[in-house]
Amino acid sequence: xxxxxxxxxxxxxxxxxxxxxxxxxxxxxxxxxxxxxxxxxxxxxxxxxxxxxxxxxxxxxxxxxxxxxxxxxxxxxxxxxxxxxxxxxxxxxxxxxxxxxxxxxxxxxxxxxxxxxxxxxxxxxxxxxxxxxxxxxxxxxxxxxxxxxxxxxxxxxxxxxxxxxxxxxxxxxxxxxxxxxxxxxxxxxxxxxxxxxxxxxxxxxxxxxxxxxxxxxxxxxxxxxxxxxxxxxxxxxxxxxxxxxxxxxxxxxxxxxxxxxxxxx
Amino acid sequence: xxxxxxxxxxxxxxxxxxxxxxxxxxxxxxxxxxxxxxxxxxxxxxxxxxxxxxxxxxxxxxxxxxxxxxxxxxxxxxxxxxxxxxxxxxxxxxxxxxxxxxxxxxxxxxxxxxxxxxxxxxxxxxxxxxxxxxxxxxxxxxxxxxxxxxxxxxxxxxxxxxxxxxxxxxxxxxxxxxxxxxxxxxxxxxxxxxxxxxxxxxxxxxxxxxxxxxxxxxxxxxxxxxxxxxxxxxxxxxxxxxxxxxxxxxxxxxxxxxxxxxxxx
DNA sequence: CGATCTGTTGACTGTTATCAACTCCGGTGG
DNA sequence: CCACCGGAGTTGATAACAGTCAACAGATCG
Numbered sequence: 401x402x403x404x405x406x407x408x409x410x411x412x413x414x415x416x417x418x419x420x421x422x423x424x425x426x427x428x429x430x431x432x433x434x435x436x437x438x439x440x441x442x443x444x445x446x447x448x449x450x451x452x453x454x455x456x457x458x459x460x461x462x463x464x465x466x467x468x469x470x471x472x473x474x475x476x477x478x479x480x481x482x483x484x485x486x487x488x489x490x491x492x493x494x495x496x497x498x499x500x501x502x503x504x505x506x507x508x509x510x511x512x513x514x515x516x517x518x519x520x521x522x523x524x525x526x527x528x529x530x531x532x533x534x535x536x537x538x539x540x541x542x543x544x545x546x547x548x549x550x551x552x553x554x555x556x557x558x559x560x561x562x563x564x565x566x567x568x569x570x571x572x573x574x575x576x577x578x579x580x581x582x583x584x585x586x587x588x589x590x591x592x593x594x595x596x597x598x599x600x601x602x603x604x605x606x607x608x609x610x611x612x613x614x615x616x617x618x619x620x621x622x623x624x625x626x627x628x629x630x631x632x633x634x635x636x637x638x639x640x641x642x643x644x645x646x647x648x649x650x651x652x653x654x655x656x657x658x659x660x661x662x663x664x665x
Numbered sequence: 666x667x668x669x670x671x672x673x674x675x676x677x678x679x680x681x682x683x684x685x686x687x688x689x690x691x692x693x694x695x696x697x698x699x700x701x702x703x704x705x706x707x708x709x710x711x712x713x714x715x716x717x718x719x720x721x722x723x724x725x726x727x728x729x730x731x732x733x734x735x736x737x738x739x740x741x742x743x744x745x746x747x748x749x750x751x752x753x754x755x756x757x758x759x760x761x762x763x764x765x766x767x768x769x770x771x772x773x774x775x776x777x778x779x780x781x782x783x784x785x786x787x788x789x790x791x792x793x794x795x796x797x798x799x800x801x802x803x804x805x806x807x808x809x810x811x812x813x814x815x816x817x818x819x820x821x822x823x824x825x826x827x828x829x830x831x832x833x834x835x836x837x838x839x840x841x842x843x844x845x846x847x848x849x850x851x852x853x854x855x856x857x858x859x860x861x862x863x864x865x866x867x868x869x870x871x872x873x874x875x876x877x878x879x880x881x882x883x884x885x886x887x888x889x890x891x892x893x894x895x896x897x898x899x900x901x902x903x904x905x906x907x908x909x910x911x912x913x914x915x916x917x918x919x920x921x922x923x924x925x926x927x928x929x930x
Numbered sequence: 931c932g933a934t935c936t937g938t939t940g941a942c943t944g945t946t947a948t949c950a951a952c953t954c955c956g957g958t959g960g
Numbered sequence: 961c962c963a964c965c966g967g968a969g970t971t972g973a974t975a976a977c978a979g980t981c982a983a984c985a986g987a988t989c990g
Binding site for chain 3: 961963
């Protein structure tokens with residue numbers, strides 16, 4: 401992994417929510433961090449841990465998972481900082497485990513770093529606040545999801561959300577996204593049983609909405625998926641979110657660079 | 666309503682999460698505000714509104730309600746500031762309606778006030794951050810609730826949570842709490858149908874866990890309710906939260922001051 | 931004193947959970 | 961190289977939970 405990789409991921413995430421100047425980006429390059437590698441279902445942080453660093457996700461997926469119920473309450477993609485919202489309040493204790501969904505790479509960044517850049521740049525401060533607000537909006541949206549949509553729509557919605565969030569940080573170039581997590585993980589996020597999750601995925605395959613094979617999801621029909629999920633990405637707080645819910649999600653690279661996958665019959 | 670009432674509610678809420686000095690309380694008394702009265706199901710803020718004031722709830726209940734699904738994503742009690750988390754980010758747009766559940770009284774407080782007191786007092790800043798963290802923790806907890814508990818436990822959990830939060834701001838003196846909201850509102854919060862909500866309440870009555878009559882809930886058996894809900898109030902971030910989940914929730918006033926309701930057979 | 935909203939009840943339907951068995955795959959050790 | 965093993969995915973049968981519909985009762989309010 402080349403030097404500055406962590407900087408790049410954070411910069412991608414922040415520019416997704418706020419326009420940053422060259423000076424801002426320069427500030428980000430001063431980030432110090434240590435790298436941690438995690439395997440599937442490893443705990444990055446455990447319930448009750450006291451944290452002096454923040455976790456910046458570089459590769460893979462993380463989630464907050466309630467140890468009692470197994471319920472997943474948030475999912476994170478590269479560029480996200482799952483414990484940013486702790487605001488440096490010393491006595492805060494974690495209520496859940498921060499768990500890797502598939503192999504993951506995390507940069508541990510001193511909490512003070514985020515405070516410092518907030519003081520030195522108003523737009524960085526705004527960007528970090530927006531990250532926090534987006535997190536809250538995601539939680540509310542997920543309550544709406546669990547409360548009002550059936551299991552097919554929930555699964556479709558989760559896949560739509562992850563796709564757009566990967567997009568926003570320059571990953572998932574065409575309609576493909578890595579799915580190193582298990583169907584049981586998906587079930588835990590959507591609050592359905594693993595067996596039912598499997599049937600829902602089969603239904604999505606049957607409808608030619610997507611493929612899920614060899615740890616990779618290939619979206620065959622983005623419009624259908626958005627429609628099934630009633631997905632409206634405004635809540636993500638992305639500057640270009642509107643583009644993603646349109647009929648075609650505006651691939652970030654052109655077709656000749658990323659030829660469409662052939663869709664097996 | 667006497668002068669200083671708004672100050673009192675906010676002070677009660679903040680001292681619930683952080684110890685405050687006399688100087689801190691003095692700062693709070695400088696709050697300027699205007700009062701608004703709302704009827705049941707009135708919108709205090711509408712989706713898409715831009716806000717220059719924060720809403721400090723003084724009496725009654727408020728909730729965030731998604732206009733599309735009708736799902737309620739948070740409920741607020743007096744002393745809460747539902748839109749505190751907007752952090753003064755100008756471009757933030759509301760994603761839901763802020764709606765009154767029953768008659769409510771709201772103090773509109775300039776957003777700058779919260780910024781000013783944060784600058785002038787470190788403990789007030791910490792208290793406000795804790796409020797924000799408690800809000801996030803509530804959202805996560807509600808996801809766990811919707812995802813992993815059946816409807817009886819959900820209803821019981823919501824009632825437990827509201828009871829403890831009222832307690833923390835000096836309301837709900839014995840085992841009684843006002844319920845000016847309808848059973849349909851409760852259903853919208855718990856993501857169940859109104860008919861089913863009614864049956865759950867009857868079940869709770871049948872088990873002698875509570876009464877619900879003339880816009881008032883009387884908890885007859887707090888232990889049973891906590892047990893049914895598997896309620897663990899740590900997530901609320903209250904300094905004395907632990908006391909509330911114990912067998913008896915330590916009434917804040919003695920029996921001779923607040924005689925127990927007679928429980929009809 | 932009628933209109934409307936809220937609460938209540940019964941019958942029926944539909945979605946999802948649960949249980950159990952089986953397949954498929956990748957890895958591991960004989 | 962192959963037999964085994966464990967985890968993940970798949971399938972069918974059944975049961976439990978909650979939604980929907982329709983009707984009515986009771987309260988509240990102008």
